[in-house]
Amino acid sequence: MSTRPVLVVRGLTARIAGQQVLEDVSLEVPARGVTALLGRNGVGKTSTLKALMGLIERSGTIELDGEPVDRLATHKVVQRGVGYVPEDREVFGSLTVAENLRLAERSGGRGGRHGVSPERRELVGDLFPDIIDRSSQRAGTLSGGQQQMVALARALLNENRLLLVDEPTKGLSPRLVGEVTDALEKAAQVVPVLLVEQNLTVARRLAGDAVVLDGGRVVHAGPAADLLDDESRVVALLGVGGEPGQSQSQHQSQHQSQDQSQDQSQHQSQQHDTAEATS
Numbered sequence: 001m002s003t004r005p006v007l008v009v010r011g012l013t014a015r016i017a018g019q020q021v022l023e024d025v026s027l028e029v030p031a032r033g034v035t036a037l038l039g040r041n042g043v044g045k046t047s048t049l050k051a052l053m054g055l056i057e058r059s060g061t062i063e064l065d066g067e068p069v070d071r072l073a074t075h076k077v078v079q080r081g082v083g084y085v086p087e088d089r090e091v092f093g094s095l096t097v098a099e100n101l102r103l104a105e106r107s108g109g110r111g112g113r114h115g116v117s118p119e120r121r122e123l124v125g126d127l128f129p130d131i132i133d134r135s136s137q138r139a140g141t142l143s144g145g146q147q148q149m150v151a152l153a154r155a156l157l158n159e160n161r162l163l164l165v166d167e168p169t170k171g172l173s174p175r176l177v178g179e180v181t182d183a184l185e186k187a188a189q190v191v192p193v194l195l196v197e198q199n200l201t202v203a204r205r206l207a208g209d210a211v212v213l214d215g216g217r218v219v220h221a222g223p224a225a226d227l228l229d230d231e232s233r234v235v236a237l238l239g240v241g242g243e244p245g246q247s248q249s250q251h252q253s254q255h256q257s258q259d260q261s262q263d264q265s266q267h268q269s270q271q272h273d274t275a276e277a278t279s
């Protein structure tokens with residue numbers, strides 16, 4: 001039995017600083033599980049998520065649960081139930097973990113509900129016990145992996161219809177990649193996820209479907225296993241070998257060593273306006 005996709009995108013075109021970054025992108029995100037958005041560096045994955053959120057100039061149609069959202073401002077897209085976890089996490093570094101989570105709690109919104117349900121609070125507590133234990137710690141002093149958990153927790157507190165998650169494992173040590181992957185797997189049991197992910201091991205484990213971009217266009221869409229288990233297709237479409245554990249990005253190993261040290265070090269505060277607006 002097929003169910004209606006949660007997201008249907010047709011002819012999405014987007015520009016950044018006058019430069020066209022997406023051209024006629026059409027894709028669907030099923031109402032369950034994880035859909036991976038893949039492609040080489042610079043092909044438009046992040047731009048796709050930003051265009052869906054209304055963060056960059058775009059045209060084309062975007063339907064969320066059958067309702068058009070392509071003309072809505074970002075905060076309205078959020079209110080309709082799209083959670084966005086951007087690549088740089090955007091936690092409020094000078095605020096505590098608890099304050100970061102509280103800021104994310106939407107008042108009103110989908111279904112006329114107000115605030116966060118006890119079930120959601122319990123879910124987030126179950127998924128991210130380490131984060132809850134650190135409630136009074138300043139988020140800027142958390143490791144990269146812990147900040148990623150806060151960003152995911154924030155998006156999960158609200159009863160979103162869809163989560164857009166951009167490279168959540170980037171820059172994390174292998175242990176934290178595993179923890180974030182576990183958290184995403186559980187999150188995807190309650191909300192569908194469109195996931196930009198360079199680590200093909202993570203994509204292979206989580207994704208039911210995959211969409212591949214190249215040069216701002218969709219060049220492949222279908223079951224993730226059909227692509228990721230086919231070495232020659234992986235090489236042709238993503239430009240790398242497809243053995244388990246191999247990253248899509250030639251730069252991933254660089255990222256990882258860089259990120260491991262980042263992960264070990266304590267982070268300074270990041271204060272971005274979009275964090276509150278997009279969780």
Ligand SMILES: Nc1ncnc2c1ncn2[C@@H]1O[C@H](COP(=O)(O)OP(=O)(O)OP(=O)(O)O)[C@@H](O)[C@H]1O
Pocket residue numbers: 016017019021039040041042043044045046047048
């Ligand atoms: N602020 C910007 N100003 C101008 N061009 C930009 C800007 N941000 C992105 N681009 C361009 O848009 C194109 C798509 O970038 P995007 O970040 O969406 O790619 P991506 O697939 O997410 O890449 P990566 O895997 O390296 O993160 C690239 O050619 C990039 O150079």
